Amino acid sequence: FLLIWIGMLGAAYAYRQGSHLGIDLLANKLAAPGQQRLHRIVHIVCLLFAASVLVVGGGSLVSMTWELKQYSAAIGLPIAYVYSVIPASGVLISLFAVAAIINGSAERED
Numbered sequence: 864f865l866l867i868w869i870g871m872l873g874a875a876y877a878y879r880q881g882s883h884l885g886i887d888l889l890a891n892k893l894a895a896p897g898q899q900r901l902h903r904i905v906h907i908v909c910l911l912f913a914a915s916v917l918v919v920g921g922g923s924l925v926s927m928t929w930e931l932k933q934y935s936a937a938i939g940l941p942i943a944y945v946y947s948v949i950p951a952s953g954v955l956i957s958l959f960a961v962a963a964i965i966n967g968s969a970e971r972e973d
Contacts, residue, residue, distance in 0.1 A: 864935070868945075872955070874952060875952045878909065878960075889901065890902070902967060903967050906960045907964065913960060917957075918954055918957065921946065922950045925947050925949070928941070928943045
């Protein structure tokens, strides 16, 4: 179960560092202002995904597994503890996306 936590928190860290897998074919063909707009759109889409799927969906998954009192058969750990990394990483990715959107607009003003 630790591998799930490491993977989800690692995904948030990779998003923050900008080292997550991405395709830049279109971005490389655009001029600098177009690249900035495209990056902003990408961060907005990531924010919407993280907030809706990871935070809201993950939160309801944690709530459901907690109410159903599901436990791991192997170690007896509540599955809600394992799944709680999903909304936690969603919150982190959402915060990082908001910071990237704000910093992107601040860089454009300079």
